[in-house]
Amino acid sequence: MDSKDIQDDLVEVLITEDQIQARLAELATEVWEHYQGKDVLLVGVLKGAVMVMADFMRHLPGSAPMDWMAVSSYGSGTKSSGVVRILKDLDTDISGKHVLIVEDIIDSGLTLSWIRANLDSRSPASVEILTLLRKPEAAKVEIDTRWVGFDIANEFVVGYGLDYAEGYRNLRDVATLAPHVYS
Template sequence: MDSREIEADLTEVLVTEQQIRDKLAELARRIEADYEGRDLLLVGVLKGAVMVMADLARELRPHVTMDWMAVSSYGMGTASSGVVKILKDLDSDLSGRDVLIVEDIIDSGLTLSWLLGNLASRGAASIEICALLRKPDAAKVEIDVKYLGFDIPNQFVVGYGLDYAERYRNLRDVAILAPHVYS
């Protein structure tokens, strides 16, 4: 979906598809250097991270394995509740594995903080985070993000996997959703 096709639903495009591709290529080079010779497991957080995970994995040159976890703290709203619910657990054993959590966006950080603790309790050798987007002004807990795409304002955004009521995920850019759509 092209942002020009739904201009009335958006107030501003924050990050274009090309900027995302360029940033993921840059992050992939750093990840390759940091994990050279190691067996890396990418853990994507469903559903939002699907696009980021797919494009990052395709950009990485060495073999990586992938697994998915679905957790929710949003429901159908526009703000994180902070109460985490596991909707789909990992299929992989994390014991002794190098894990890279791939996230679409970090808002409050509450869900990701919970997820870090949960995965650490499973015996991973290392756990790092790769996030396409972060809203620094929305942070309620500090999260150390090793691989970060873009800091964005504390606005409700959609696109590139991010949704409102399961819509807009296939928007190629990341854009601010107009308030009239969700109010």
Template sequence: MDNHDIDGDLTEMLLTEDEIHAKLAELARRIEVDYDGRKPLLVGVLKGAVMVMADLARELKIHADMDWMAVSSYGAGTKSSGVVRILKDLDSDLTGRDVLIVEDIIDSGLTLSWLRENLESRGAASVEICALLRKPEAAKVDVDVKYVGFEIPNQFVVGYGLDFSEKYRNLRGVGILAPHVYS
């Protein structure tokens, strides 16, 4: 789906598919250097990180295992509730593993802060974070994120895995959702 397929639903396109792919390639090169000689476990956070995880993993030139976890703090709204629930847990044992959490976006940081602590408590050798997008103005807690693709304004964005009520995930880029769509 391209932005012209949803004419009027977006106020602005922030990132094109090409810009996203170029940034993921840049992040992959950094990850390869940092994990040289090790095989990280990429932990994708469902559902939003599906596109990021798939494209990042394909870009990597090192071996990496993949697993998925679903956590939620949103429900059907546009703002985090702050209460984290595990909807799908990992299948992998983290003991002694180098874990790289792959996220689509960091808003408040509350969910990601909780997730990092949760995975560290499972005996991982290391836990780092890779996020395609971060909203610095929305941060409520400071989360150390080793790999950040783009810093974006504190707007409601959709596309490239990000949704509103399960719509817009398949938009090839990332755009700002028009307020009339979600108000």
């Protein structure tokens, strides 16, 4: 979906598809160099990370296996409480492997902090995080994030996997959603 098709639902496009692809290519090069010669597993967090994972993997100069987790974070409305329940666990034993969590966005950090601690408890060689977007102003916990695509303001954004009520995930850009849509 193109942002022009839904311009009445958006305040502004923050990051274009071209900017996303260019940054993912840079990150893929950095990640590949970092893990050269190591057994790395990419772990995506469903559903938001689907677009990031797919395009990030396409930019890698070699092959890397992937797996997925789905979690539910309980909270009020659009706020996360950090109380997490696993809906879909990994199919892969990560013991002794280098794990790279691939995320779409880090907001409060509460859910991702829980995921990282959960994965750390499974005896991996290491756990690192790559996120396309991070909202520093929204952070409630500090998360050591090795690779960040873009830092953005604490605004309600959609597109490129990010949704509102399961809509807008297929928007090619990342954009601020107009308040009239969600209020």
